[in-house]
Structure formats: structure tokens, C-alpha cells
Amino acid sequence: MGINVLVVGSGGREHALAWKLAQSPMVAQVFAAPGNPGTAQVAANLPIPAEPASLLAAAAELSIGLTVVGPEVPLVAGLTDAFRAAGRTIIGPSQAAAQLEASKAFSKAFMIEAGIPTAASFTAPDTATAAGHIGDFGYPAVLKADGLAAGKGVVIAQNEREAREALETLPPGRIVIEEFLTGEEVSYIVLATGEGFLPLQASQDHKAIGDGDTGPNTGGMGAYCDGRIINEHQARQIEDLVIQPTLQHMAARGTPFTGFLYAGLMMTSAGPRVLEFNVRLGDPETQALLHRMDSDLAAALLDREPFRWRPDPSVCVVMAAQGYPGTVRTGDVIHGLDQAPATVFHAGTRATGRGIETAGGRVLGVTESGATLQDAVDRAYAAVRMISFDGMQFRTDIGHKGLRRW
Numbered sequence: 001m002g003i004n005v006l007v008v009g010s011g012g013r014e015h016a017l018a019w020k021l022a023q024s025p026m027v028a029q030v031f032a033a034p035g036n037p038g039t040a041q042v043a044a045n046l047p048i049p050a051e052p053a054s055l056l057a058a059a060a061e062l063s064i065g066l067t068v069v070g071p072e073v074p075l076v077a078g079l080t081d082a083f084r085a086a087g088r089t090i091i092g093p094s095q096a097a098a099q100l101e102a103s104k105a106f107s108k109a110f111m112i113e114a115g116i117p118t119a120a121s122f123t124a125p126d127t128a129t130a131a132g133h134i135g136d137f138g139y140p141a142v143l144k145a146d147g148l149a150a151g152k153g154v155v156i157a158q159n160e161r162e163a164r165e166a167l168e169t170l171p172p173g174r175i176v177i178e179e180f181l182t183g184e185e186v187s188y189i190v191l192a193t194g195e196g197f198l199p200l201q202a203s204q205d206h207k208a209i210g211d212g213d214t215g216p217n218t219g220g221m222g223a224y225c226d227g228r229i230i231n232e233h234q235a236r237q238i239e240d241l242v243i244q245p246t247l248q249h250m251a252a253r254g255t256p257f258t259g260f261l262y263a264g265l266m267m268t269s270a271g272p273r274v275l276e277f278n279v280r281l282g283d284p285e286t287q288a289l290l291h292r293m294d295s296d297l298a299a300a301l302l303d304r305e306p307f308r309w310r311p312d313p314s315v316c317v318v319m320a321a322q323g324y325p326g327t328v329r330t331g332d333v334i335h336g337l338d339q340a341p342a343t344v345f346h347a348g349t350r351a352t353g354r355g356i357e358t359a360g361g362r363v364l365g366v367t368e369s370g371a372t373l374q375d376a377v378d379r380a381y382a383a384v385r386m387i388s389f390d391g392m393q394f395r396t397d398i399g400h401k402g403l404r405r406w
Contacts, residue, residue, distance in 0.1 A: 002028035004063055005298065007043065008050050008079070009070030010036050012318075012347035012365040013283035017068055017297075018043040019345070020290040024298035031062060037356055038346025050074045052082035059088055066302060067091070069259075072148060072280050076102040080259070091191075091301055092259040093279050097250055100257075100277040104144045104153075104176045107277050114249035116242055118274040119178040119266075127167050130175040134163040137179035143167065146174035154207075154217050156180065181275070183268040184401070186230055187223070187285045188238050192247055192257050193304055199239065201292065201309050202229040203285040204401065205264075209325060211397045218325040219362060222398030225288040226313035226373050228406055230267065238265065238272050246277070287316040287345050287365040313373040315380040315399045317366045321348065322391025324361035332358045332390040342368040342383035358389055373402050 005027050007018045015038035022030045022042040033055060035045035048054040051074070059067060067083060069075055069092040078095035092098075099106045104123075111118045120137055123146075124130035134141055134157070143166050145153035153170065157163035167175070187205050190197040203225040209215040230238070242263050250257040262278035262285075281289075290297070295308035322329040330348075334356045337344060345367060348360020366384050370376035377399045384394060 002026050003065030004029045004031065006055070006059060006062070006064045006067040007032045007035075007039070007070060008055060008067065008074055010034050010039075011070065011283055012038075012345040012362065013281055013286040014070040015039050015345040015347070016287045016290045016365070016367075017070060017281075019343070020293065020297045021068070024296045026296065026298040026302065031058070031064070033058060036346045037349050037351045038344070040351075050079075051077070052079050055079065056082060056086055056088070059083070065089060066298070068301065070280065070283075072098070072101050072278065075259075075279055076148065089302075093257050094255060096255040097257045098279045100250075101279040102148060103146055104276070105146050105174045108176055110249065111274060114245045116245050116274055117272060119181050121176055121178040124175045124177065127170075127172060127175060130167055130177060131164065133177055134167070135160060136177060139163075140180040142178040142180055143170060144176040144178065145170045146176065147171065150219050156217075181266040181268055181273055183266045184229075185275070186265045186267055186272075187262060187282050188235075188243075188265055189260055189262045189281060189285070189289075190243055191300065192259060192261050194256060194258050197243060197247065197261070198300060198304065198306055199235070199243075200289055200307055201225050201227065202235070203282070203288055204229055205282060205285055206395060206398055209320075209393070209395075211395050216325055218320070220282070220284045220318065221320065221395045222315070222317045223282070223285045223288045224313060224315045224373065224376070224399040224402060225285070225292050226402055227309070227311065229402065234267065234272070238263065242272060242274055283347075284316045284318055284362075284365050287367045288314045291316070291343060291367045291369055310369070312369040312371060313376045313402075314367065314369040315373070315376040316345075317380045317384050317394055317398045318347075318362050319364040319366060319384065319387065319392050319394045320362050321358045321360065322393065324393065328361045329391055330358050330360065334358065334363070334387065334389045336387040340366065340383040340386045342366050342380060344383070344387070363389070363392070373399055373406070377403065
């Protein structure tokens with residue numbers, strides 16, 4: 001008999017988690033709270049809020065043996081602490097450790113304390129103070145809102161005018177101003193176990209809304225995973241200079257980190273530099289990673305079995321709604337889902353009498369693998385072309401950085 005697993009969240013990452021966990025012989029049943037029409041294909045959706053009391057009650061009633069938290073908001077709210085206090089197994093950091101993502105100012109101060117390589121920066125207590133420092137590191141300048149912003153709280157300003165305009169649009173509060181770094185962006189995620197960590201493969205996200213990394217930042221418009229994104233030497237550098245010091249310093253502070261630690265990196269000519277930390281799996285990196293994973297995800301989470309990977313590269317192309325990442329239009333019927341040959345992970349969708357409709361900014365994550373990266377790209381976009389909804393938008397160059405490099 002396997003165990004029952006609860007996946008917390010309702011996006012594309014959570015659909016991918018439920019999809020992968022449902023394949024495990026260790027798992028009897030997957031539940032998703034609240035889930036979406038995609039998770040309903042592989043799990044039982046629970047229409048309950050993602051807050052501790054409701055989730056704990058459901059975990060007790062359904063004899064949940066493992067809970068996996070997808071999004072950052074429940075972690076920052078202390079969901080892991082509540083589950084552990086009740087003696088339940090959950091994957092995620094404590095509320096205190098989740099400050100690594102919850103506050104950009106905390107994260108920068110932490111990196112300085114721990115000697116973790118990152119961009120030079122200045123943390124302004126408010127917008128007025130930030131206005132006097134926006135040019136401290138020249139241009140382009142990176143401006144970051146301090147708190148959670150669903151991947152959209154970062155602006156890269158090319159000049160002073162753009163920087164001052166950005167200050168008017170970012171949420172009020174502390175603002176982190178950073179030097180602009182150049183190089184290849186890499187998402188490096190590990191499962192921190194308390195005694196050590198299990199690394200996942202490197203992947204690369206595409207944050208900007210438009211082709212060629214143009215336009216405003218989003219939560220992610222696509223990702224790819226390929227064994228050539230970094231080499232073995234670079235992986236060891238990341239682990240020695242970033243991952244190990246982070247886990248050691250978190251433990252020294254009395255807030256040991258467990259769960260998924262995501263280091264968003266710029267691989268500069270001087271080595272890896274941390275752009276940001278997340279305290280959960282990335283989205284849409286998860287879709288590409290799990291599509292390529294050749295091991296049992298439940299076995300890794302419960303028994304610390306190392307991750308294994310197929311050689312085939314994987315690509316996830318996000319299809320977004322009209323208006324994203326600004327004011328989003330919803331309620332458009334999605335056509336062609338049954339015809340698309342790829343794995344289509346639902347993110348912002350809902351089921352109605354008219355069919356599956358758009359219900360959020362990022363709507364679908366069309367994910368494929370192939371013998372080569374070009375093959376994976378071609379397969380993913382062939383499936384994208386079979387899906388349609390009014391106002392849809394997607395980038396046409398996901399994975400092309402890898403194609404150009406190799």
C-alpha cells in the first residue's frame with residue numbers, strides 16, 4: 001500500500017508535481033489543494049484555501065503521509081511550521097527560513113553576512129531614499145521591490161528616466177538597487193535535507209514577456225533543461241560558493257533550511273553570482289525538470305534517493321493571457337488541448353460549461369522532450385500551434401539561447 005500525498009497550490013508547477021508524484025509506486029493517491037483542471041486529471045482536487053487550519057484538517061481526514069508545497073505564499077505564512085508541530089511530513093522551509101525569498105533586503109544582508117557572491121547593492125528604506133541612489137551602480141540599473149511580487153517585482157532600467165518611472169510603479173516600501181550583471185542566467189535548485197542536499201539539473205528560465213528578453217518581467221514565459229547549461233566544474237562552484245554556505249549560515253542563525261532551495265544565478269566571467277533566492281521549486285522550471293526526470297520523485301522526497309535524469313533535453317513554453325503581465329483578461333475558451341501531443345500543464349485555467357477557460361496570467365505550460373534541444377523545441381512549438389484562445393501570447397524563442405551556444 002502506498003501513501004497519500006497532498007500537493008498545495010493551483011498553478012503549472014503544482015500540476016507538474018501532481019503528475020510526477022502520481023507515477024510513483026510509493027504513492028496511493030495524490031490530492032491537490034485547491035488544484036486546477038489539469039491536476040484533476042491526475043489527482044483529486046480539494047476546494048479548500050491554502051492556509052494551515054484547512055490543510056491540516058484535510059491532511060488528518062485523508063491520512064496524508066507527505067505534503068509538498070508549491071508556491072511561496074503558504075511557506076512565508078508558516079505552513080511548514082504548523083504541519084511539523086502536528087507531526088506531519090512536509091517539504092518546505094520554516095517561516096523564518098522562508099525570509100530568504102520573502103524579503104529581498106533580508107536576502108541581500110544574508111548573502112553579505114555569509115560571504116555569498118552577489119551583485120553590489122544598496123537597500124533603500126523607502127522610495128524617496130531610493131530616488132537618490134538609483135544611479136549608484138550606473139546603468140542599466142536593477143530595482144527590486146522588497147517583498148513577494150510573483151516574479152514581477154524586478155525592473156531593469158536602461159537609464160535614469162526608466163529608473164524613476166520604475167520607482168513609481170514598484171510597490172511602496174524598501175527598494176533594493178543593484179548593479180547589472182552580465183552572463184548566462186541559470187536556475188540551480190537543490191533539495192535540502194537537513195543533513196545535506198540533493199541537486200537537481202540546472203535549467204534556464206525566460207523572464208521577460210517578449211522575444212529576445214524584451215519587455216517587462218513576468219513570473220516566467222518558459223524554461224528549458226539540458227545537461228549542457230553548465231559543466232561539472234561550474235556545478236561544483238555553485239555548490240561550494242552558494243549552496244553550502246547558504247545552508248551552513250542558515251543553520252548557524254538557528255533557522256536551518258529544509259525543502260527546495262532555488263538559487264537564481266548569473267554565470268559571470270568571474271564566476272556565479274546570486275541574483276535571487278527562492279524557497280521552493282521554480283515555475284516554469286519545474287515543468288521542464290520533471291518532464292526530464294528519470295527517477296521517482298516520491299523516493300527522493302521521502303528516502304533521499306538521488307535524482308536521475310534522461311539525456312533528452314526538455315522545453316516548457318508558457319502560453320499567457322491577453323494583458324499579462326499587466327491587467328489580465330480571463331474567460332477565453334481554450335481550444336485544441338485534446339489534440340496537442342505534448343504534456344500540457346495547466347496554470348491559469350478553470351472548467352466551465354463552455355469548456356476549459358483562461359483564469360489567470362500564465363495559462364498553460366506546453367512541455368516536451370527530444371533527442372536534442374532543437375528536437376525538444378520543435379516538438380513543444382508544434383504542440384503550441386495546435387492550441388488557441390483569444391488574446392493568447394507566447395515567446396517564440398524559448399531554448400534558443402542554448403541552441404545558439406551549442
